[in-house]
Amino acid sequence: xxxxxxxxxGERPKISPQLKVENHLFSTETLAILDRFDVDPIRGFLPRxxxxxxxxxxxxxxxxxxxxxxxxxxxxxxxxxALRELEPISxxxxxxxxxxxxxxxxxxxxxxxxVWGDPSSPSDRLPKxxxxxxxxxxxxxxxxxxxxxxSIVLYNWRRLDESGPISLENIATNCQFLGGQxxxxxxxxxxxxxxxxxNVMGHLVEIKETISKHCGPYxxxxxxxxxxxxxxxxxxxx
Numbered sequence: 521x522x523x524x525x526x527x528x529x530g531e532r533p534k535i536s537p538q539l540k541v542e543n544h545l546f547s548t549e550t551l552a553i554l555d556r557f558d559v560d561p562i563r564g565f566l567p568r569x570x571x572x573x574x575x576x577x578x579x580x581x582x583x584x585x586x587x588x589x590x591x592x593x594x595x596x597x598x599x600x601x602a603l604r605e606l607e608p609i610s611x612x613x614x615x616x617x618x619x620x621x622x623x624x625x626x627x628x629x630x631x632x633x634x635v636w637g638d639p640s641s642p643s644d645r646l647p648k649x650x651x652x653x654x655x656x657x658x659x660x661x662x663x664x665x666x667x668x669x670x671s672i673v674l675y676n677w678r679r680l681d682e683s684g685p686i687s688l689e690n691i692a693t694n695c696q697f698l699g700g701q702x703x704x705x706x707x708x709x710x711x712x713x714x715x716x717x718x719n720v721m722g723h724l725v726e727i728k729e730t731i732s733k734h735c736g737p738y739x740x741x742x743x744x745x746x747x748x749x750x751x752x753x754x755x756x757x758x
Contacts, residue, residue, distance in 0.1 A: 550725045564718030566686070566711070571675045572622040573694050577613040580623065582606065587626045590633060591699045599637040603630060606649030611657050620661055621675045622694075627654040628667040629695050669710075677711045686715035723753050 546561055554561055560568045574584055586602060593599040614620045631650050635643050658665035677691045684690040691711060693704045
């Protein structure tokens with residue numbers, strides 16, 4: 521990338537640290553495109569606010585209790601009987617997007633725990649207490665009703681020091697199947713990668729939009745400098 525930058529502007533530009541963290545330094549067109557795909561200008565695919573650690577409404581306490589005891593329920597092979605006893609709980613009390621994301625994580629983890637509760641005999645059916653709310657919630661969020669990178673990674677972390685960075689030294693999981701450092705790092709290492717490269721998407725879109733404005737053979741000097749700045753920021757995130 522450094523060679524490309526030198527060809528564009530003759531020398532590597534000096535980039536203000538603010539370029540990496542200030543939303544307003546992206547064009548309004550770039551911000552609109554990112555928003556359309558639910559991509560944050562700073563965090564990228566990570567949620568704009570830190571994921572909730574617990575659903576606030578008391579009607580969802582049973583879900584939270586099962587998630588908290590998940591490791592013990594799985595290892596004792598009691599997870600399936602526990603989930604069979606669960607009655608469907610309405611999702612109408614999920615009042616915010618953050619609450620829906622937390623619920624999706626909990627329900628999808630419980631779903632896969634039931635399916636693989638006995639590894640020698642995976643289940644091809646789900647009890648209604650999990651199937652109904654998971655299907656309804658996934659439909660609202662326009663995502664598949666199953667465990668995915670979206671829920672188990674992007675919605676499954678918290679900062680130990682809320683004023684600190686999103687880095688392996690400062691994050692922990694909110695849900696695990698069996699627990700332990702190996703499982704935690706399997707999810708959290710990806711969270712750090714997502715955080716480190718969070719603003720890359722904005723810079724790539726900014727480059728595309730800058731070039732698209734001028735279909736002729738030449739770009740203005742200011743456009744070349746802007747492209748070079750974005751390339752430097754992309755390089756710094758890798």
